[in-house]
Amino acid sequence: MMRRRVVVVGGGLAGLAATMKLAEDDIGVDLVSMVPVKRSHSVCAQGGINCCNKFTRAQGDSEWNHFDDTAYGGEFLNNQPPIKEMADWAPKIVDLLDRLGVPFNRSEEGNLAVRRFGGTLYKRTVYAGASTGQQLLYALDEQVRRFEVDGVVRKFEFWEFLGPLIDGQGACRGVVAQDMFSLEIRAFPADAVVMATGGCGLVFGKSTMSMVCTGGANARCYRAGAHYANGEFVQVHPTAIPGADKLRLISEAARGEAGRVWVPRRQGDARHPNDVPEAERWYFLEEKYPKYGNLVPRDIATREIFALCKNGYSVDPHNYAVYLDLTERATGIKREVLHKKLGNILEIYEQFVGTDPLGEPMKIFPAVHYSMGGLWVDYEKNHHTGGLNWDSPRNQQTNVPGLFAAGECDYQYHGANRLGANALLSCIFSGLLVGRALRAFVQNPPGGGAAALPAGLAERETARHKAAMDALLKRDGTENPYLLHRELGRLMTANVTVVRDNRDLRATLERLEELRERGQRAALSDRGDWTNQNLSFTRALGDMILLARVITEGALRRDECRGAHYKPEFEIPAPTADDPAELQRQALEWCRRYQRQNDEWLKTTLARWTPAGPEFSYEPVECHLIPPRPRTYGVRGAEVIEQVWRAMSPARGNPGGAAGAEAAGAAIGGRA
């Protein structure tokens, strides 16, 4: 029998994991990627990958704790069956990577070395220097090359995905893609398609992401009918360095290895940081979050930095910046030791800023970093384990039959905020999972699969894409796509990142509409028929504007604060009273409001494309194992909230129900 054939679009960690898993099961793969897969964006990941491990287990850690940290970190917006399954698989995935020869750092005994990352109290992160993503990507790339030599995998590198092939019944039957050199457009029929095309940082102009991370491919699936979920959740990383072309990340691993964040206590203090005495340094995260310190989750660290800089504490006159200190004076750790663990990021800082990050504190700035939102995908819960049915073809499938998604381009694993070192895990996990899901799916693909493509479908779709390209190549106009992209980036960064305000969001939607119109007047400065990068970029610009609209409108509708989505107007004021009874009352009010907020907003945003703009709907989040609780990270002053919430909980048959809050209110009221 002829081999079953799947098209995998994108060869970052998710796409490669899916490809190798499929190939192992002797399912043929056409792997389509805009860049040689070994140069995919995953190569940038620095700090590490999370798993419960021997060392943390000895301290009482478990897969359950990892699961709990992930849910709490995502403010309970992530469906629990998939993240429970992911946490359960994490140690096994790291074992596999180790067997594949990833040069992880080692302990003296030859075990995998571990470090701490944000949003957890355990050292749950294994790493390969400070270029873990590079090392993991290479390991998977090597496995796929092995199957390429065997002929099971065919690679189409420097090919750009233009859209899925959708049949009359609405099922996905393959893709249309373009050779980026010859500009040939052709169809790739398949029994199923996996999108593994990464995030959309370029919607914000400059970010920590790579140049292909426009989200273009994801927008094309959305345009073709796939639902886009939680688009408004965008992670802004607290520690990056600005550049003329991109913002470069300084990994959370720097803080995991004892790096400390501070500003001078005096606003506008112009002294060199090394001249600021200890007593005049304000380690504001350590002070405010005694439990997690510098390793609070990213959304919280970023907001704290923003607020401080807004109040005049920035250490840079033109930007929002604070110090990240890795000097021996601040950390007590010797230069050589840090070099072994963080070499790559130290090099990045030295090369691009020009000073020695171990000799003086680094100056760091927040930057757009990760897309929690993405293509909506399904899962099938295992009622026995609370995790997933590993074999179900529902796992990772979008609402379009036959179209699957995995990696950063799906929305599934990180809720309202992703924890550091959980992305590499979710990418590899979802890649392996989709591979397994397809094993069942391709036995009986919709409409008979690749071999029985409806007559004319491929021809019609290639002709449509070709006509669109010809029109774009010929188009006259006054707008310049690169300058429009800069405008888009400035607009989105100013209004749809750390702090959001409904008035600004409304104005942004209007500006986006204007950019969309102007985008249709963008003319190419290259009309050639050979390796035309201008063509590819201008096409992606339209996609970025489309996604910007989904992100912005999703943010406008969501009237609450959750994880990375922060609207001060809807923030629940923290209890501040000195009088204990009043404090209790305020805390109770806080908990009630938090409860109401969950009742109203603990739900997934779904956007569906229509010619008139996105149509929004919402679906409930499955929190069947860990009931939502206030996400305080032990901030000073929040003890009373936790106390009140705990007192409320046992009174509730249904944790999370409003009735429980009332009952608890009565109990506490009685005591006061």
Next chain:
Amino acid sequence: MNDQAQRTISVRVRRQDRRGSAGYWQTFRIAHQPNMNVISLLQEIAARPVTVEGRHTAPVVYDSNCLENVCGSCSMVINGRARQACNTLVDALLAERPQVEIAPLSKFPVVRDLFVDRSRMFDALKKVRAWIPVDTYGPIGEGPVVAPEDAATRYDLSRCMTCGCCLEVCPQVNHRSEFIGPQAIGQAALFNLHPTGAMNSGPRLEALMEPGGISDCGNAQNCVKACPKQVPLTWAIGKVGRDTTLHAIRRWLMK
């Protein structure tokens, strides 16, 4: 301050429209900004592709992705030296000479402008079987224990990003030779150093004993100096050289 604001940079770029067509130079003038790298010069040209003569032209085509010296895409010959466009800072270049000159790598076929075809390096990875063959991707337990020093050596080799700078500077890599180049030899060493990989080091060594293999290395040692990731290439070449000799003797004794 005004002088600073109006300072411009002259950028000379080697261009070529198609595979095999003749190359030519164009010069652009770009406004100077602080912290510019060579990529940002090319981005500025793309935003306004007009030469010093005032001629409208197509944006310069080049390969890039991560922009932080880890994906290996943007290797170019900049002011005569093969390096990454992303981590080459313009102010440092201007301190050397007043004009910035950018040309494609010369040891690979040009696709267009600065974009070259480096597929020979990926083919070389197939040839030296640069992977660890495992029995299954299923959960069958931990990997082998590795000493921290061995892991560190392997990490140094594994940072190779297939950028091509080492081939560019190697006198033995040229259109008359079949020499596989330093990168692939470094990768063979990487896999032979792994406990599982060592079990099948034979085929890797044999691939490098063929024509175009390790014996074509002329020991010029340019590669290790040009490598932007400090991959210990001469160490790897020495090691693989000794291992191939041993392998040949062993094979001869087994006959």
